[in-house]
Amino acid sequence: MERTSPQLKFSVGVFVRENNAREFEITTLLRIAVALMIAIGFSTGVDAKIVSFTDGRVLKAEDAYLEGETIVIELRGGGTMRVPANRVDRVIADEVDEDTSPIPEFKGCPWAWDGEELPTEMPYGVEILAAARKAQIHPWLLVAVVRAESNFDPGAVSRAGAAGLTQLMPATAAAQGVTEVFDPVQNLRGGASYLRAMLDRFDSLTLALAAYNAGPTTVDRYEGVPPYRETRQYVRKVTKWFCGETSESS
16 A cells, blocks of 8 residues: 655644655744744643652652653652652653554554665754664655654753654663764664664654654553553554555554
8 A cells, every 4th residue: 555645734844755856945934833832732730640660660640750861750649759860761641542442553654774865954854864874764854854743943851851853762662772862873872773663663753753752662561552642642643654644554
C-alpha cells in the first residue's frame, strides 16, 4: 500500500508532500500563533505527573522537575524526593485520553531510510538527514519527531529536563553517548538512534512512537499504546505529519 501525499502544515511553516516534491516556507504569523499557544499553556498550571524510572518502576506524583542534576518529585499526599536525573526515563502528564478509539498501525507507511533529500530551507535539514541516514530511518520521520518534540528549537528544555531538538532526557542522552545535549548534531544522532531502537524493539511505528514519548516499559505494561492523553496525541500527531491518512488496522 503506497503512502498518500497530503499537504502537511508545520507550526513553523508549511511543507508539501506531493509527487515527491517538497516545499518548506517559514511564516511569521504561525510563529506568533505558536508563541501565544505556549504562553496560554504555561498559564494553566502544573498537572499531575507519572514518573517512569529506568528500572521500570512507576510513581504517580503531583509534579516532577529538573533542578541541577536532580529531578525533584513532589509526592501526592505531601513531601518530596530527589533522585539523580539519570534514573528517570520519562515524565508525562497523568491524564487519561477521553478519545479511546484504537490508534491504527501504519503498515503502509515505511519508516526505513530511503535516501530522500530534504529542502534546503528545512531548519537543521543537513543534520537531520545525516542522523536519519546513520540510524537508517526515514528522514521525514525524524523531521516529524523533531517538530513534535521541540519545534526545531535546539535550546528547548522541558520542565522535567528533556532537552534539545529531540528532547532527550538525561538518562536517554547518557545511554546514547550524547555528551552535549544542546549540540544539534549529537542530539539528533542520539534521538534518531533511540527511535531506531524503539522501532526494532516493537516492530511497529505506532508503538515505537508511544515508547519514545512514554518509555518502552510503559508500552510493555499496557501491551500497547498507553491510555495517557499526552502519549496518544503525540502518536496521532507524528503519524499524521509523516504518514498522512495512510493506515492499516492491526
